[in-house]
Amino acid sequence: MVKVGCDLDGHLYDTKFSQPIPWIGIYIAAASLLCLIGMAADALLGFRRRKFWFPCKFFSLNATSLTLIAVALKLSVDLNTPMPSHRDQLAKLSSSAFVCTIIGNSMPSLGAMENKEILMNVMALGILVITIIVNICIQFATGVIYVFWQEHALIMFLMLILLLIMFSSALTVPTTKHFLELKYKKKYELALKECSVQTGGTIIDKTKFKLMKFWIMAHTSSPQFVMGRSPTCTASGAFCLLSALILAEAMLRSYFLPWSFRFCTGQSDYKWSTILILAIQGAAVGVGTIAPACRWFIAINFRCPKVNNTSRKMEFKVERYWIETLLEMKECPINLRIFNRRHRKLAHAAKLFCLKLCIQMQIGIVLMCKVVQLISISVVSTLLACHNLCRKWKYKLNKSDSTCFRSGTESQSDSKPDLSRFVLHLQGEEALVKVVMRNNCDATDHWIQVGESRQPNLLIKLLEKSSIMQGFKQVGAFDSDLVPSLHAEEPPNSWSLPLVTLASIALALPNINRNSVKELMFTLTESLPYVKLVEHCVDREGKLINIRRAAEIVWHGVDLYHKWLDVDLHELSVEAKSSKEAVEKLAEAAKARYERLKIENINICIKASPSHWPIKLLAANSMFRLCQTSLLSSECTSDLRSERLFEEITVVISDILGACLTNLLHVMSAKCLDSTIEEREDNVGQAVHILGKTKKIIEMLDSSEFPCFNSSRSTNIDDWRIMHKQKKNQLPSLPSSPQSDNETSFESSDLYLTID
Structure with a gap:
């Protein structure tokens, strides 16, 4: 065993200090791989169950995932380890882009948390992101990061925007849950009342019809679904996709246009482990962008059912539930033991000023997300218009077959009961009712068939x-x-x-x-x-x-x-x-x-x-x-x-x-x-x-x-x-x-x- 200390002249003997760093790189790669597996599992589960808002089940914000994230992002907070080669610098950039992917991917998980959990987890993630931004800025100044500074600057900006969007979304979760819970109970009583007066049919048919109503209510009021179709989640998907494109652009330039950069010679203390980190985190950014990008695309369809109508204007109105929590905090008195009346007035005035500023920021963030949504609709509606044109062309080529298929589909849809009154939605989501009914989101037939195949x-x-x-x-x-x-x-x-x-x-x-x-x-x-x-x-x-x-x-x-x-x-x-x-x-x-x-x-x-x-x-x-x-x-x-x-x-x-x-x-x-x-x-x-x-x-x-x-x-x-x-x-x-x-x-x- 080699002792590390001072030599005979009193100089620090530090030749062994950097030897374990490649193993630390493996540790970073292993944590990134676990995050990749969690995000991939959520994506596969979403495709398998046709839940294209991709609820977070395996990768959500909690104590375990936050610890893994902190380990996986060590390169972003490493201030003094030299990173000379192009793969070292790309590993730094991929670590920054990975932050955006994590925020965008875990956004719906806010809906599955209790109020205290939301506060603790969002604050923990916020501290981590702010620390990463500050450390990247320090690395700019010290020269540890000496290329891709434009990409880093853009990703840091997106990182900050995504963090603000997450804070904004977290504020609305308690209010939307409370509202949808009250609405569910009222609709539940209505469903029971309708079933009690229903005549005819077997007990299986009556029970199935009742469960169909409950399913539509539970499905449309699911907090992760509500979060996934919100304007903030739509915008986060767009920003997450943009950060992945920035990383892809930097990687392509560095490998195919190497003469456009001036990289330093030498080797990082991480040695060969940076290749492993870059490969895993690059794959994690690619896989992790699938869910946010799909949420972005699907949420646009929910908000604009008639995407081919580009003249449709979006109402730039901030619904009350976005600021309800802040308004309630504004009305509550300060629970501080301040005996001086003047000091109490000053404290109350300071609280009102801060909350007014927060309300204005919340309104601004929501409006920004709606602007992003409008821009996204303009782009996607054009693509879907081309897609619809191709479908019409294909329909004309197979008119007879399509006519038979359509008539069968219409007869089947006509036999479905009208459950539109049991679609639970928030203010401003009126278009959701038609979309849910059009897409036939009722899964009762599927689950009943699965159950029938497994009868005891x-x-x-x-x-x-x-x-x-x-x-x-x-x-x-x-x-x-x-x-x-x-x-x-x-x-x-x-x-x-x-x-x-x-x-x-x-x-x-x-x-x-x-x-x-x-x-x-x-x-x-x-x-x-x-x-x-x-x-x-x-x-x-x-x-x-x-x-x-x-x-x-x-x-x-x-x-x-x-x-x-x-x-x-x-x-x-x-x-x-x-x-x-x-x-x-x-x-x-x-x-x-x-x-x-x-x-x-x-x-x-x-x-x-x-x-x-x-x-x-x-x-x-x-x-x-x-x-x-x-x-x-x-x-x-x-x-x-x-x-x-x-x-x-x-x-x-x-x-x-x-x-x-x-x-x-x-x-x-x-x-x-x-x-x-x-x-x-x-x-x-x-x-x-x-x-x-x-x-x-x-x-x-x-x-x-x-x-x-x-x-x-x-x-x-x-x-x-x-x-x-x-x-x-x-x-x-x-x-x-x-x-x-x-x-x-x-x-x-x-x-x-x-x-x-």
Whole structure:
């Protein structure tokens, strides 16, 4: 190991200082490559899903990406490393252009952030960009950058303009989100009201029509889509494209016209790593410009549907939502402890002056973006006019084929319902309604078709064994009241815990066909995701969170290792002489674990409600009760009885699943509303996908005419147990049961129609 310090004369021994710099260059190239991969993934995802505003999913502003960006831009802030050759100077320029690409590419990600995240991330990026601009100016003065100064100056100007545009866009995000959220809720109520009075058609058609409305609303109010079609994002795309062209021009001149520059001889401390940095960052600028350029082009189409009409004038009007946040800040008093009245007046006057200046700057930036948009429209409209002329010429050559195609398209479009009133738009975006309707942005048909190709066939086959026409009567019998309680108060039931517990009992039964057991296990694996969706919707307040986690842990052990907690179910099925013995051993093991866990957690069991007991304690209590119920309901004495008990358990599981899935329509409706505006488009898409996957199940449940099978309320398993008890005792009305989502319970007189 070489020591670095002073020699015998006291001079600094610095020959080793620059040796690690090529490896630092590799570090810069690696960070740039990660940024390139993120931007490329967003571009590919946008093309694949036909989202040509290219929402930021993999490359957005956050702590991780900002750290990578800071590493990737080290060349721009390196003040004293000499960069003599032409590739060194180009690497400096590519690093500057990369800043513009990053800002333009990440602009829509502002819509996916919370207000505090927007402030922190934009401020962090602003500090980084200002630092880069200052350092480049210093390098001009010191001579580190001695060529391409015009290109650097233009890119720095674009860099500053893009940063101001990002600040301007960030100010509007909270206001637009709030406005579109209020508009979504009003349109949501209108859609529900229209669907409630709709007559005719199957339940699938009605649900699909309702989800089509929700999809259009969620799609057009998506914050990233709103940001992507805004004038500021349009202008940022144009500036980003311009910076990429400047870099391309400098690279072409340096390689094909080398005599027009005077480059210095020598080698940079980065050595061969500058070639790697230049190649990766040049590719990153090229790939990263795709999304901003496409947003620029598509946003022009949104703003000007009739692009061939070049005489159309744009209204240079700054809508109120651009300055709403600044106006609210202007009206708010200063929260500073200033006791002197004169000083308070001075502080208030200074605040008003600063905010007035900010408002004028905001108006100026928006007007500048609209001017850029107008210039862009003038250019692009000419190109599109030529494109339309070519299409007309091609149409005349294939008139007969085109006529048939057009008539088919028109008949198809005519069959589509008019959903223009559900297109959510901001002030000044009236043209968006026609564009959305013309481009047929409804994706419900696609997601339903995808869902239909992935239907849960095993679940459908199992539901055919259920007592569907008798109101799933086994739901009221799986946990008998005749079983003595292990505690003074019983915990509530969830949908999933009885299912995995019954599957554990079925797995422990001896002399059962292994293929039947495997089929049951595969069916539950296919079914539990739907059960979890229902439970998440029903248990909004999280009162059953421990019970749901207990089911997940039990199923994890049963599915992977054929173990219930630490009991080997396969070994138990081999050793047991009869099904009765197997069930008794399971009950004894559950009771023993319950007693031991209760002693270990005595303070929790005394103070907390049963729903908040430890997870394994809840699982043991459920296993004990269901085993005892099985022993009470049947005499398990022979191998024949084992097959019979297995079939009975299968029917109980199918009944519980069927009753649980009566909440499907409510789940779909809730996913369309109970989510943040940033996640709503994805949630509505998931709801449509669920409709396609469960289409046959919904038709099966609808054929039995369940009164509770609708989207206005959700039911838990204890509701069904109470309903069946009332039916058995012939009670006139259903007593109120605790609803996890604070909804009114259904009437028992209606439920008699289901059971009878």
